[in-house]
Amino acid sequence: MANIREIAKMAGVSVTTVSRVLNEHPYVSEEKKAAVQQAMEEVNYQRNINAVHLSKGKTYLIGVVIPFSNSPYFGFLVEGIANEAVKNNYKLVLFQTNYELKREIEALNMLKQKQIDALIICSRISDWEVINEYKTYGPIILCEEVEDKIVSSTYIDHYKSFSIALKYLHQKGHQRIGYCIGRKSGRNSEMREAAYKNFLLEHGHPLVLDYIFYDSFRFEDGEGIVDRLKEMNSPPTALLVTSDQVAAGIITCARELGILVPNELAIMGFDNQPIAKIMNITTLEIPLVEVGRKLFIQAMQYPTIFQEEIEVKLIERLTV
Amino acid sequence: MANIREIAKMAGVSVTTVSRVLNEHPYVSEEKKAAVQQAMEEVNYQRNINAVHLSKGKTYLIGVVIPFSNSPYFGFLVEGIANEAVKNNYKLVLFQTNYELKREIEALNMLKQKQIDALIICSRISDWEVINEYKTYGPIILCEEVEDKIVSSTYIDHYKSFSIALKYLHQKGHQRIGYCIGRKSGRNSEMREAAYKNFLLEHGHPLVLDYIFYDSFRFEDGEGIVDRLKEMNSPPTALLVTSDQVAAGIITCARELGILVPNELAIMGFDNQPIAKIMNITTLEIPLVEVGRKLFIQAMQYPTIFQEEIEVKLIERLTV
Known part of the structure; x- marks a missing residue:
């Protein structure tokens, strides 16, 4: 050539x-x-456009770190990011980490090496020291409350939202409340755990570890949860489920076994995904597509760094 | 620096x-x-790694064109591509087209401008002339049977698989069979339509346009389908649904209205997604994650060009 x-x-x-x-x-x-x-x-x-970008110091690529490519929760976030990226002529570089640290470091190194203009981490694994080191190389945007506000973030106050949900279930008369969540670690999970433990303390309920169900990511994970409930002598009467998809899976499997929802098992979802509307699932609405959109905008507004809290909303339907 | x-x-x-x-x-x-x-x-x-890539002529980025970021069907394909990409040290650049031609052309131009090493188009919009022009700039991999075998592809014989499914429904005694599909255009949709029309001709059934439901992509699209069925004087007794998610949505909404599945409405899904297993949906298995894996491998094997057909498998459960 x-x-x-x-x-x-x-x-x-x-x-x-x-x-x-x-x-x-x-x-x-x-x-x-x-x-x-x-x-x-x-x-x-x-x-050669790479040579052009090299001279301009811009790639029009934005990195997005997600644990799984095929998850409705992260799918909605990516949808929000992608919609806004398209408008700004940006393309997404997807990093599927499977929650392996080295994959996240690869993404951070791409920011360092200027292969991407910014990095949005939808679910973080690295320590704060790592984020702190890499933030000097370009915009890093998180989807959680950020310590010392070292980088921008759009986040939900998961302590507050979990407390709202627990209070609601308690008001409905539930004494044995459990919850289903994705991974055990991570700031968002820790905040939820703290809210749960404080709620139990406040009401004098014991902590029953069996009432906490980890690795609840997808519709099909509902099956294992219902299997475990069946085995319990004193199962929880209500479950707070941090994904509507999982909530839908639990309800579907429970119905097949003749477990009455909400009479025998109350289910409260999270997100208000379309499946929650169709299956009449009581849920806490989190506008995930909107969160994605804001994450992208924060990347573009760098070096301005700011935190934005997104409010949740309780939506009463028929499963509590 | x-x-x-x-x-x-x-x-x-x-x-x-x-x-x-x-x-x-x-x-x-x-x-x-x-x-x-x-x-x-x-x-x-x-x-500056971009300078390194520039000198080597490689970016270790692979483009993936999908219509929506947040669809289980394309999610499984992306998962398969991403899993194999990770092993080969490649990152995905995601192009969400919303089925807009100009977005796909942008992706093709990134291949032309060497910003990506290869392009996988999971659902094509451009004409063959366009593909033919751009294929000189690098590997383009498709997820459909390719005319004149001008580029590599991993595909399902949708004519054959639709015929298998229709024959099965017919053997079960159904005379009024409809189908639900994503978009109307595109080669895969055209093949399915041809199989459907030939089936009707063969059995002397009339073509009832109301029995074809377009824009069926997601679980929640099941609601509109059931709404339309309710309005019909002579609704189909069986539906072939090209996504298990949509099938699950139809079944869920039908049950809420007291429509008996399969007695009043038989439902046959596609893909054998986890939701099909849990909800006992009779389906045609398409190993989407495996298809995604093969698409990536075909990109790596360029300039060798080849077509690979993936076989489907009928899985009998309880909805037909």
């Missing part, structure tokens, strides 16, 4: 002139411009 | 030597190597 040196030679101009034509520099005579364009057409010159 | 010229000066070696150290070239004395490394450490030299 021809390079700009060859184009310059063909057009009888300097390399600088060719470069100016490529970059739409104003100080090039129409005559020279035409000669360069003709030469480029003759050899079907294709500019 | 220091460049390699400055590093060379500090270390008292040539630029070539610095370049050799960076590229782990064997013919560099340990002494010079140490001097270069010390100089790099002193100035905290950060190599």
Whole structure:
């Protein structure tokens, strides 16, 4: 493929002139411009856009770290990010970590090496020291409350929202309340655990570890939860389920076994995903697509760093 | 930031030597190597990886075109692609097209401009002439049977699989069979439509346009389908639904209205997604994660071009 040196030679101009034509520099005579364009057409010159980005220091790529490619929760976040990215001519580089630290570090290194212009971490694994180190290389945006506000974030106050939900279940008369959650670690999970433990303390309820169900990510995870409930002598009468998909799976499996929802088992979902509306699941609404949109906007507003809390809303339907 | 010229000066070696150290070239004395490394450490030299990729002509990015970020069907494909990409040190650049042609052209242009090493189009919009033009710029991999085998593809014979499903429903005694599908256009949809029409012809059934339900992508789309069925005087007794998620949505909404599945309405899904197993949905298994894996492998095997057909399998459960 021809390079700009060859184009310059063909057009009888300097390399600088060719470069100016490529970059739409104003100080090039129409005559020279035409000669360069003709030469480029003759050899079907294709500019290497990576070289252009290299010189401009921008890639128009934004990294997005998610644990799984195929999860409705993260799917909605990615949808919100992608919709806003499209408007701004950005493309997403997807990092599926499977919650492996080294994958997240790879994403951070791509920011360091300027292969992406910004990095949105939807579910973080690295320690704060790591984030603190990498934040000097470009915008890192998180989806959780951030210590010392070192980077921008759009987040839910999970302590508060879990407390709202627990209070609601308690008001409905439930004494044995359990919860289903994705991973055990991570700030959002820790906040929820703290809210749960404080709620138990406040009401003098014992902590029953069997009432906490980890690794609840998908519809099909509902099956294992119902299997475990069946085995219990004194199962919880209500479950707070941090994903409507999992809630839908629990309800579907419970119904097949003849367990009455909400009379024998009350279910409260999270997110207000479309499946919650159709299956009439009582839930705490989190506007995930909107959170995704804000995450992208925060990346664009760098170096301005700010935190934005998203409010949740209790939606009463028929499963509590 | 220091460049390699400055590093060379500090270390008292040539630029070539610095370049050799960076590229782990064997013919560099340990002494010079140490001097270069010390100089790099002193100035905290950060190599611009885009410049490295530029010189190697590789980005380790693979483009993936999908209509929606948040769809279980495409989610499984992306999962398969992402799993294999991770193993090969590749990252995915996601193009969410919303079925807008210009978004797909943007993706094709990124291949042309060498911003990605290959492009997997999970659901194509462009004409064959466009694909034919862009295929000269790098590997394009499709998820459908390809005319004239101009690019690689991993595909399902949708004519055959639809015919299998229709024959099965017919053997079960159904005379009025409808189907639910994503978009109306696209080769996969056209193949299914052809199979459907030929089936009707063969059995002397009339074509009832109301029995075809387009824009059926998600669980929640089941609601509108059931609403339309309710309004019909002579609704289909069986539906072939090209996504288990939509099938699950139809079954859930039908049950709420007291419509008996399969007695009043038989439902046959597609894919054998986890939701089909849990809800006991009779389905045609398509190993989507495996299809995604093969799509990535085909991208890596370029310039070898080949087609691979994936077989479907009828899984009998309780909804037909």
